[in-house]
Amino acid sequence: MTQPPVPHDDILAPQIIYALYLAGIVTANITLLIGVIIAYVYRKEAAPWLQQHYRYLIRTFWIGTLYACIAFLLSIVIVGTLLWPLLAVWLGVRCVLGWVDVRKGLTPARPNSWLW
DSSP: OOOOOOOHHHHHHHHHHHHHHHHTTTTTTHHHHHHHHHHHHHTTTSOHHHHHHHHHHHHHHHHHHHHHHHHHHHHTTTGGGGHHHHHHHHHHHHHHHHHHHHHHTOOOSOTTOSOO
8 A cells, every 4th residue: 555645845844853853963952942943833733644743853852851951960970971972862763763754754653752
């Protein structure tokens, strides 16, 4: 069974947000803030399957913020310095998996997951 082609204009905004999130790894998370603002703006008018992606992106921002706060607090006792690279990998994997799904016209595989 083949899926109908996904209109390019519909998936452009989520792709840009995934790219901004990935760029956040090297831009000290500034682009993450821009991306979550865009996600909040676009999520209401999106198709239902794209609303799942926006929800996934918004959850990624807030879960990542929580993880970053925990890593920061644990950095005081040196343990947290080991968590920063893991946080970058978590964000990268989550964004790449979401990006692949949006390109295929699918909803995120596990939108409520705290991992990926």
